[in-house]
Amino acid sequence: MNILVYGAGVLGSYLAHGLVRGGHNVTMLARGQRLNELQNDGSVIRHYFQFRTTVDKVNVIRELRPEDVYDLIFVVMKYPDFQTVLPALAANHSSHVVIVGNNASPHEMRDYLEANSPVAKKVAFGFLVGAGWRETGRMISVHGPKGQMIIGGLGEELVWRSMIDQAFVNSKFKLTYYKDMDEWLKSHFIMVLPMNFIANAYDGNLRQAVKDSKLLNHVIDAIDEGNQVLEKLGYTVTPESQKEWVRQKRKLLYMGLKMMLGTPVGRTLLSDKAVSENEISALTQAFHDLKQSANMSTPNWDMLINYSPASK
Structure with a gap:
């Protein structure tokens, strides 16, 4: 298959790695320094847990033209960046698109692509589990x-x-399908946003944050408030276990948070290396809009946004 990975950050590079290993002809869209790195050295990834480095040779483009047709396009970006690429995706004559990443407005994106494309667009939505960060010349993939x-x-x-x-045959990727990714994506960012507020509360010092039991309990209560907002609006919290953890397994979730904050990898997952500041801001606004629609108060969520150690 001829596959385009639109976005050459940590997750896009890791996805391209799997697709290359699956035997496909993979092209990556990149710009600036990342474009030069891919052209000169290939896609270099340091696999953090596996203690190995891989180098994949991929085709590289700097823009998507209407006549560049691929069997499948994966768009892997931060949520605030999706809007900037929709016009080029719509104008392109490829028919199958998967938009991958945190997303608060998948219906709007699908509707735009379907309404503005010269060909019938089939659009799916995905989320790639993983994290990492960039270093000069390579990506660190967790x-x-x-x-x-x-x-x-x-x-x-x-x-x-x-x-x-x-596309994923022989790629060493596990696919989990959900019928309604809008519910999954909303449930996901409602779970991860309160966790990412932990870093802000202590200016990134998560070793100190792990000692603040009041903060961690606010996080758990805020997740439950978010779940209640979704339920009032008629969404099904997906997966259902997300409700069980905050309502029935609270002590285990609390201990899990403490363990996560106590490990280097966990601290990476809860830092701006996993979710950028502008993405947190955009998703926070999306939750505010949901809360307004539900006409619900969320005191724990509101407290987290302005939380500081002095308020303990």
Whole structure:
């Protein structure tokens, strides 16, 4: 298959790595220094847990032209950046697009692509589990033994699922399909946002934050408030275990948070290396809009936004 990975950051590079190993002809879209790195040295990834470095030769482009047709396009970006690439995606004559990453407005993105493309667009949404950071000349990728992709449509079965499955054959990626990715994506950012407020409370000093039991309890209560907002608006919290952890397994979740904050990898996952400041801001605004629609108060969530150690 001819596959384009639109976005050459940590997750886009790791996805391209899996697709290359699956035997596909992979092209990456990149700009600036990253474009030069890919052209000169290939895609260099240091796999953090696996203690190995891989180098993949990929095709590289700096822009997507309407006539550049691919069997499948994966768009892997931060949520605030998606809007800037939608016009180029819509104008392009490729038919199958998967938008990967945190996302508060998948319906709007799909509708835009379908309404503004010269060809019938089939659009799915995904989330690639992993994290990492950039270093000069390479990406540091934090992931498990297998890559994990959560993927699906927006309330409908993906009739073209076989094409996605084909892309991941021999890639060492595990795919988990959900029928309604809008519910999954909203549930996900409502869970991770309160956790990412922990770093702000202590100016990034998570070793100090782990000692603040009041802060960690506010985080758990804020996740529950977010779940309640979704439920009032008619969404199903997905996966259902997200509700169970905050309502029935609270002590285990609390201990899990403390353990996460106490490890180098956990601290990476809760830093701006995993979710950037502008993405947190955009997703926070999206939650504010949901809360307004639900006409609900969220005192724990509001407290987290302005939390400081002096308020303990």
